[in-house]
Amino acid sequence: xxxxxxxxxxxxxxxxxxxxxxxxxxxxxxxxxxxxxxxxxxxxxxxxxxxxxxxxxxxxxxxxxxxxxxxxxxxxxxxxxxxxxxxxxxxxxxxxxxxxxxxxxxxxxxxxxxxxxxxxxxxxxxxxxxxxxxxxxxxxxxxxxxxxxxxxxxxxxxxxxxxxxxxxxxxxxxxxxxxxxxxxxxxxxxxxxxxxxxxxxxxxxxxxxxxxxxxxxxxxxxxxxxxxxxxxxxxxxxxxxxxxxxxxxxxxxxxxxxxxxxxxxxxxxxxxxxxxxxxxxxxxxxxxxxxxxxxxxxxxxxxxxxxxxxxxxxxxxxxxxxxxxxxxxxxxxxxxxxxxxxxxxxxxxxxxxxxxxxxxxxxxxxxxxxxxxxxxxxxxxxxxxxxxxxx
Amino acid sequence: xxxxxxxxxxxxxxxxxxxxxxxxxxxxxxxxxxxxxxxxxxxxxxxxxxxxxxxxxxxxxxxxxxxxxxxxxxxxxxxxxxxxxxxxxxxxxxxxxxxxxxxxxxxxxxxxxxxxxxxxxxxxxxxxxxxxxxxxxxxxxxxxxxxxxxxxxxxxxxxxxxxxxxxxxxxxxxxxxxxxxxxxxxxxxxxxxxxxxxxxxxxxxxxxxxxxxxxxxxxxxxxxxxxxxxxxxxxxxxxxxxxxxxxxxxxxxxxxxxxxxxxxxxxxxxxxxxxxxxxxxxxxxxxxxxxxxxxxxxxxxxxxxxxxxxxxxxxxxxxxxxxxxxxxxxxxxxxx
Numbered sequence: 001x002x003x004x005x006x007x008x009x010x011x012x013x014x015x016x017x018x019x020x021x022x023x024x025x026x027x028x029x030x031x032x033x034x035x036x037x038x039x040x041x042x043x044x045x046x047x048x049x050x051x052x053x054x055x056x057x058x059x060x061x062x063x064x065x066x067x068x069x070x071x072x073x074x075x076x077x078x079x080x081x082x083x084x085x086x087x088x089x090x091x092x093x094x095x096x097x098x099x100x101x102x103x104x105x106x107x108x109x110x111x112x113x114x115x116x117x118x119x120x121x122x123x124x125x126x127x128x129x130x131x132x133x134x135x136x137x138x139x140x141x142x143x144x145x146x147x148x149x150x151x152x153x154x155x156x157x158x159x160x161x162x163x164x165x166x167x168x169x170x171x172x173x174x175x176x177x178x179x180x181x182x183x184x185x186x187x188x189x190x191x192x193x194x195x196x197x198x199x200x201x202x203x204x205x206x207x208x209x210x211x212x213x214x215x216x217x218x219x220x221x222x223x224x225x226x227x228x229x230x231x232x233x234x235x236x237x238x239x240x241x242x243x244x245x246x247x248x249x250x251x252x253x254x255x256x257x258x259x260x261x262x263x264x265x266x267x268x269x270x271x272x273x274x275x276x277x278x279x280x281x282x283x284x285x286x287x288x289x290x291x292x293x294x295x296x297x298x299x300x301x302x303x304x305x306x307x308x309x310x311x312x313x314x315x316x317x318x319x320x321x322x323x324x325x326x327x328x329x330x331x332x333x334x335x336x337x338x339x340x341x342x343x344x345x346x347x348x349x350x351x352x353x354x355x356x357x358x359x360x361x362x363x364x365x366x367x368x369x370x371x372x373x374x375x376x377x378x379x380x381x382x383x384x385x386x387x388x389x390x391x
Numbered sequence: 392x393x394x395x396x397x398x399x400x401x402x403x404x405x406x407x408x409x410x411x412x413x414x415x416x417x418x419x420x421x422x423x424x425x426x427x428x429x430x431x432x433x434x435x436x437x438x439x440x441x442x443x444x445x446x447x448x449x450x451x452x453x454x455x456x457x458x459x460x461x462x463x464x465x466x467x468x469x470x471x472x473x474x475x476x477x478x479x480x481x482x483x484x485x486x487x488x489x490x491x492x493x494x495x496x497x498x499x500x501x502x503x504x505x506x507x508x509x510x511x512x513x514x515x516x517x518x519x520x521x522x523x524x525x526x527x528x529x530x531x532x533x534x535x536x537x538x539x540x541x542x543x544x545x546x547x548x549x550x551x552x553x554x555x556x557x558x559x560x561x562x563x564x565x566x567x568x569x570x571x572x573x574x575x576x577x578x579x580x581x582x583x584x585x586x587x588x589x590x591x592x593x594x595x596x597x598x599x600x601x602x603x604x605x606x607x608x609x610x611x612x613x614x615x616x617x618x619x620x621x622x623x624x625x626x627x628x629x630x631x632x633x634x635x636x637x638x639x640x641x642x643x644x645x646x647x648x649x650x651x652x653x654x655x656x657x658x659x660x661x662x663x664x665x666x667x668x669x670x671x672x673x674x675x676x677x678x679x680x681x682x683x684x685x686x687x688x689x690x691x692x693x694x695x696x697x698x699x700x701x702x703x704x705x706x707x708x709x710x711x712x713x714x715x716x717x718x719x720x721x722x723x724x725x726x727x
Contacts, residue, residue, distance in 0.1 A: 169700075193693065196700065202625065202635035203412065206673050206699045209404040213675040214693065226526075231630070239403055240540025240554055259529065 021061030025085035027096035029072030043291035044300035055343025070097040075105035082110040092317040093307040100125030117319040121299035140299040142373020148179025164216035168223035169196035199228040204235040212241035220246040237263040273376030274362040282339040282360035298360035313349040330365040397682040403553030409667040414566035417662025418621035420646035422614040428590040428653035429610040432504030438636035439515035444619030448475035466533040480615040527632040558628040645706040651720025
């Protein structure tokens with residue numbers, strides 16, 4: 001037993017003491033409620049690191065990625081893992097975290113205390129837009145505040161003045177509902193009711209009863225497609241309360257039109273997505289590297305690439321220095337950079353030229369370093385989610 | 392016209408859903424109350440037995456569908472309810488044999504039975520997740536509506552309307568038939584009378600030659616059969632989801648206690664009282680009052696007593712009020 005422990009300890013020591021010159025921490029929930037998404041996200045970030053290493057144009061030597069588990073929901077486990085990345089692995093930047101709750105915890109308790117740059121690929125809570133971050137926090141995922149705006153725009157175009165909102169009673173639902181309500185009212189519309197629903201109940205007729213009495217042209221269901229959101233839609237159709245539904249990103253998936261059937265035809269929705277050429281290129285690169293272009297894999301690639309390009313532009317791997325270059329790299333003016341062109345980008349910034357990193361997810365940073373956000377507008381036609389436009 | 396609009400609204404959002412949900416609760420509460428009356432303990436495993444019955448029915452429905460069996464415009468699952476009942480009753484007998492008979496022989500306190508039933512509840516819940524998994528299953532394959540809200544509106548020319556789902560009609564009809572049969576059985580047949588006698592006074596019943604084993608067996612058969620119907624009807628009308636049967640225990644027990652636990656008629660009425668009051672209290676009356684009141688008095692707020700989040704609290708409040716004012720329940724069952 002003693003021998004085993006010593007060997008294990010020795011193993012741990014050798015693995016942590018890697019000899020790279022620049023290290024990126026990749027902290028996402030390898031266990032927990034989104035564990036099915038994270039392997040592809042990590043592979044996306046590592047693809048960017050690989051590409052930079054292979055190009056040979058990175059002037060600070062070899063780059064390596066070090067994985068850590070954020071668990072998505074357990075803030076104390078996540079902060080401990082982030083603390084370990086910074087103090088014992090001595091990373092130069094953090095790609096992560098994934099879920100909004102743990103991202104806030106790591107930012108406030110670890111990243112700010114240690115002055116470390118964090119670029120999150122998937123935290124979408126509007127609260128992260130206004131949080132105090134000493135310019136250290138960026139995200140390549142759009143805030144739900146932005147989705148609320150896009151939804152309000154679509155409603156405006158379709159001429160829907162009176163809307164009812166049913167949201168799932170958690171941070172995602174509340175944040176998104178508040179953002180939709182604010183934007184819709186600002187555009188001159190009325191929200192007849194904004195009521196919460198709980199997931200995993202058998203019967204939603206009472207909830208739908210209240211929604212129906214308030215009425216509206218369309219019911220916005222800010223929930224999850226495999227749980228309460230589906231229940232609300234089914235009960236609304238049964239009671240004849242609403243004919244048309246608005247489906248935000250949590251409600252977009254093939255299973256919903258399959259389960260509900262023809263009643264969902266004509267409903268509209270939004271989901272993060274872009275028609276930028278970068279997305280297609282990234283899909284090919286992912287296939288070649290042997291992983292799936294799953295949700296937020298593009299954002300992860302972009303997050304890692306942005307940090308490395310910013311380091312090269314400032315010739316420094318110190319967070320306090322390169323944090324100021326990230327906005328500039330991501331935005332115009334300059335030559336547009338797509339996935340697979342990181343080598344070219346490194347050469348350009350080394351020569352002191354401006355670049356405009358577009359990447360896989362059409363990155364455009366606004367308002368203190370978060371993605372402006374690109375959404376695909378969905379319409380349910382003949383039992384299928386069809387993309388009708390990009391915004 | 393306005394009056395009829397208001398009636399249609401209330402029918403669509405309160406009466407029909409309330410009667411359907413009430414029927415499902417009544418079937419569940421009848422099982423609970425029978426077990427309490429005859430076997431003298433509160434069976435917390437009853438919700439999971441309902442779930443078990445529904446699960447078996449779903450499995451056989453899938454099997455039947457793979458052979459092309461269908462029941463026309465009615466859901467196929469109805470064909471397989473008898474099979475599911477047999478399996479559920481067998482399961483109930485297994486529980487009786489391996490768990491409860493031991494405590495009955497030892498003449499244990501009812502509280503020991505109750506705790507044992509909680510153990511059975513967890514075991515059954517685990518078994519169900521093991522067999523069919525934790526996710527929800529939709530197995531209603533018949534015609535969904537007898538008439539929809541829109542059809543009603545075009546037919547009558549009203550602004551508001553109500554729709555009738557096939558599952559709602561099936562649930563209400565089945566409950567009425569089953570309960571009539573049950574009351575006939577308990578009141579008019581020799582076996583039913585022996586059950587009631589056993590429930591009233593066990594020692595006297597034994598002295599007059601009633602076989603206790605037969606009575607116990609019969610109670611499980613009735614409770615298991617009713618539970619299967621309750622589970623299948625709930626699943627047809629809403630959705631089958633293993634997790635919700637634990638949540639349903641509270642309204643089922645409230646229904647049994649409000650009506651008077653141990654009294655079958657009480658459980659039947661109690662189910663409807665709980666279901667309808669849950670909906671009446673959490674409904675928003677804005678539109679209804681808008682139709683009924685003169686124009687200048689139309690409400691601008693939602694006119695809702697309680698948010699729908701507190702739906703389950705309603706059955707709890709009713710339970711507490713009944714226990715304070717009339718602990719034996721409306722129809723004077725036994726005190727707990």
